[in-house]
Amino acid sequence: MDTLFSRGLLDSPTGLVMAAFIGLLFGFWLERAGFGSSRKLAAMFFFKDLAVFQVMFSALLTAMFGLLITSSL
Numbered sequence: 445m446d447t448l449f450s451r452g453l454l455d456s457p458t459g460l461v462m463a464a465f466i467g468l469l470f471g472f473w474l475e476r477a478g479f480g481s482s483r484k485l486a487a488m489f490f491f492k493d494l495a496v497f498q499v500m501f502s503a504l505l506t507a508m509f510g511l512l513i514t515s516s517l
Contacts (some may be wrong), residue, residue, distance in 0.1 A: 466507075477499070478495075479496055479499070484496065
């Protein structure tokens with residue numbers, strides 16, 4: 445499986461714009477979900493609100509299964 449960097453797509457100015465756009469979208473959706481809230485992040489460290497852990501664990505499992513499926517193709 446190739447990455448964008450190994451294909452040379454991030455070496456061009458277009459790749460830089462694409463990476464910035466993906467990062468902005470990711471940050472926007474995290475902020476919209478409330479994960480930028482200092483109260484939510486503090487509650488995560490005191491194990492009172494585990495929503496951030498659940499989302500990150502779900503993302504980890506999704507990425508793991510996605511890589512498993514695509515690597516077998």
